[in-house]
Amino acid sequence: QVQMKETGPGLVQTRQTLSVTCTVSGFSLSSHGVHWVRQAPGKGLEWMGVIWDNGSTNYNSALKSRLSISRDISKSQVFLIMNSLQTDDTAVYYCAVNYGGYWYLDFWGPGTMVTVSS
Amino acid sequence: DIQMTQSPASLSASLEEIVTITCKASQDIDDYLSWYQQKPGKSPQLLIYDATSLADGVPSRFSGSRFGTQYSLKINRPQVDDSGIYYCLQNYITPWTFGGGTKLELK
Numbered sequence: 001q002v003q004m005k006e007t008g009p010g011l012v013q014t015r016q017t018l019s020v021t022c023t024v025s026g027f028s029l030s031s032h033g034v035h036w037v038r039q040a041p042g043k044g045l046e047w048m049g050v051i052w053d054n055g056s057t058n059y060n061s062a063l064k065s066r067l068s069i070s071r072d073i074s075k076s077q078v079f080l081i082m083n084s085l086q087t088d089d090t091a092v093y094y095c096a097v098n099y100g101g102y103w104y105l106d107f108w109g110p111g112t113m114v115t116v117s118s
Numbered sequence: 119d120i121q122m123t124q125s126p127a128s129l130s131a132s133l134e135e136i137v138t139i140t141c142k143a144s145q146d147i148d149d150y151l152s153w154y155q156q157k158p159g160k161s162p163q164l165l166i167y168d169a170t171s172l173a174d175g176v177p178s179r180f181s182g183s184r185f186g187t188q189y190s191l192k193i194n195r196p197q198v199d200d201s202g203i204y205y206c207l208q209n210y211i212t213p214w215t216f217g218g219g220t221k222l223e224l225k
Contacts, residue, residue, distance in 0.1 A: 035214075037162075044205065044217075044219040045154075045162065045205050045207075045216045045219070047207070047215060049213075061119050096161075100167075102209075103167065103209040106167075109161065
């Protein structure tokens with residue numbers, strides 16, 4: 001069955017670079033797109049970006065200058081890299097897949113909490 | 119970017135009511151709209167996709183509809199377990215954008 005799990009550093013210093021890995025099982029990254037969504041404490045959901053089945057990417061307009069999403073198909077892993085972190089990047093980071101179709105997110109990981117501190 | 123204006127921000131409803139949550143898109147999104155439920159400390163779960171299609175395993179008391187650029191999620195005679203926060207997401211064009219969320223409390 002489809003499973004996804006995010007792994008992150010927990011705590012990151014301001015102005016440093018965040019790296020979060022999404023490890024998936026039950027499907028191939030060459031057949032489905034994986035999205036990143038984050039949620040600051042007590043706030044709503046924010047779509048960050050996607051790496052599609054063909055490897056192309058799209059990003060949130062406000063984050064695109066410091067965000068990169070890539071993948072390793074052989075390892076079934078998707079990577080989120082975001083630089084120049086600030087305290088308002090503190091959030092739970094989720095990966096999610098459009099498995100049943102292109103236009104919705106039907107499976108999500110449990111999320112990983114990232115705290116940005118000075 | 120497409121803006122999704124979701125309302126109300128919160129509501130309290132009884133188990134006998136029909137609950138309605140709406141999302142208005144800033145432009146035509148051609149039914150590329152999905153709805154999610156999130157419970158505290160949990161990941162969001164897909165309820166509705168393509169504006170009106172029920173996701174697998176979602177109870178039939180949930181339904182989606184559209185009127186122009188306004189999309190609605192209805193819960194017919196909600197159950198206590200339906201408490202949580204509901205979000206719409208436009209999937210028409212990247213960047214995808216979420217509505218601000220609706221916190222539903224059932225009394």
